[in-house]
Amino acid sequence: MDLRQPNNVAHDTTSMELIERDHATVAATIYRYSSIAFQRGEGAYLYDFEGRKYLDFVAGIATMNVGHCHPAVVEAICDQARTLIHGACHVGYMEPYVELLEALKAIAPGHLQDGKGILVNSGSEAVETGIKLARYVTNRPMIVAFTDSFHGRAMGALALTASSTLYRQRLTGLLTGVYHTPYPYCYRCPLMHESPETCGLACLNLVEKALQTVVPPEDLAGIIVEPIAGEGGYIVPPDGFLQGLREICDRHGALLIADEVQTGLGRTGKMFAMEYWGVVPDVICLAKALGGGLPLGAMLARADLVDAWPPAAQGTTFGGNPIACRAGLASLRVIQEEGLLAHAVEVGDTIQGRFRRAREELPIIGDVRGKGLLVAAELINADGSPAGEIIKAVIADCSNPTEIGTSGIVLTKCGAGALRFAPPLIITQEQARKGVDTILEVLGRHQW
Ligand SMILES: Cc1ncc(COP(=O)(O)O)c(C=O)c1O
Incomplete structure (x- = not known):
């Protein structure tokens, strides 16, 4: 060749x-x-x-x-490719990077409108950035996650993923401090209840139980959850579940981390699926649609948390690449304008x-x-x-x-x-x- x-x-x-x-x-x-x-x-x-x-x-x-090759996205990519392809966020400042985070803040729920963020390259990296932040700022080691959830395949994110043992075969010894409890998959209730109307949010009670038996609340950095379990089967949780997680996190000073990598940016009919339940997380992880088809991820979090992370503790060479940011901005604009x-x-x-x-x-x-x-x-x-x-x-x-x-x-x-x-x-x-x-x-x- x-x-x-x-x-x-x-x-x-x-x-x-x-x-x-x-x-x-x-x-x-x-x-x-x-x-x-x-x-x-x-x-x-x-x-x-x-x-x-x-x-x-x-x-x-x-x-x-x-959609594929939307003219506005193609134009933004070509225009940026003629202007600046890569600069690296650690080396200097880039306008598309800032503009995209400003755009995310403008559509973010509640106090995240005043949040701050980091751009990365994928969903796995966005999730890992979120849990690193949670562990650093709380100085606590444990994360609660859910079965049937998918948070990525990189070794840190994989420690949270629990939608299939296939992804974990021969990889025992992943990130420690992760505890899984059942996601409320009501069609096939993991606790064999008849219906979500009568179970009394049993899956939420199991989180409480974990905090009494295996996860000391003072060691809990955060709870990570997909507002709708994606790879696990597009499982919509019953009303009250996500609100309950918010309340548990507040009670114990832990962070609620929403993995909106698949659900975010309009997919569910809201910019963020958490909005269906009126829940504002402390951290949102995004990727997939964020780059308009180019590799891009983001972690947006409460400003006070992000400000507590010291300079250079986190970063990446390509994250927030200007072409991906411009494609993402164009895509976001189309979602809003159309x-x-x-x-x-x-x-x-x-x-x-x-x-x-x-x-x-x-x-x-x-x-x-x-x-x-x-x-x-x-x-x-x-x-x-x-x-x-x-x-x-x-x-x-x-x-x-x-x-x-x-x-x-x-x-x-x-x-x-x-x-x-x-x-x-x-x-x-x-x-x-x-x-x-x-x-x-x-x-x-x-x-x-
Ligand atoms: C909810 C969720 N989180 C994280 C990821 C991982 O994203 P990536 O494949 O970009 O690493 C995925 C991918 O499907 C996902 O659906």
Whole structure:
């Protein structure tokens, strides 16, 4: 291969050739949900090397909130690339870095409007920055986290992640001081209660119990929680759970850390999912949609906490890269100017409504849940167990345009057996309806 002409391969590549080259070169641990090779993207669609069109119900894992190659984002990237590509935040000051944090403060809930932050490169790093801050400023060693939660795969973040043992195999000996208690996954109650209405917030009581038995409150630096468990299955907690965590943190002088990496910046129909429960955390971790498709993460926290962290205790070479910041600013502006929060709720309601109605004829659909355009339909086997194998077949069939006669659909799962719907927020009602019709048609073929 002639590396002086990096584009000479792409022109006549076929999807199959690229996949073969990938298999010969890329680590097999990089798991793919589909066998689609993405050549380009536009709006709510992706295209492969043969020009086949796919409706994108994944958005690069809840990242491309304003769709693929939005002109405003492309323009911001090109403009910044001509101006300053990298300077490093430790070496000098950069306007896009400051501007993005100012923009985040302006939309942040409550006292975080006066907060301060740090920009990093990924969700894992944003989470690790949050727990490092919590441990430093409280001078306490312990963190409470939840099962079914996903906070990233870097070794610190992985110590908090508890959505699958697969990620932890042979890695015992992660960050110490982390204690997990059950996330309120009410459809499959970890405590076998009948319903969230009658359980008395039993999962919250288990946090209290932990503070009486294993986690000395005076050692508790913070509680980290996803307002809606993302990778764990788009699990929406019952009312009162997040408010209860806030109260527990206040009572014990610990910090509430909201991991809004997947839920943040409009995905759920609010800028921050915590707003649904009126809870203001001490620390918010962001990434995914933050960079408009470029790698970018952020930790925004109470100013008094951030001010207590001494200079140079935390940092990164690339975090807050000016191009990523400009892309993120452009994306945020589109979300606000195009009214995408309200739109996400409307389209999300359409998707949920259609799946709820379909459940009457398709008992394979066990549960439908979510907020805004963060929606899951949990598929079940006849005995009620998660339909992990069926889901693979459904995703494969949906991704096959010749099989389904129109454009294919890019789909993934979350949790043990939930179809995950996280399309770009710009998806139209009509596109969403067509996508849902196709998925339901495919589900009908897999109904037991
Ligand atoms: C809630 C949450 N936190 C953290 C992460 C980790 O982000 P990254 O993959 O950018 O490290 C993810 C990724 O899916 C996530 O969903």
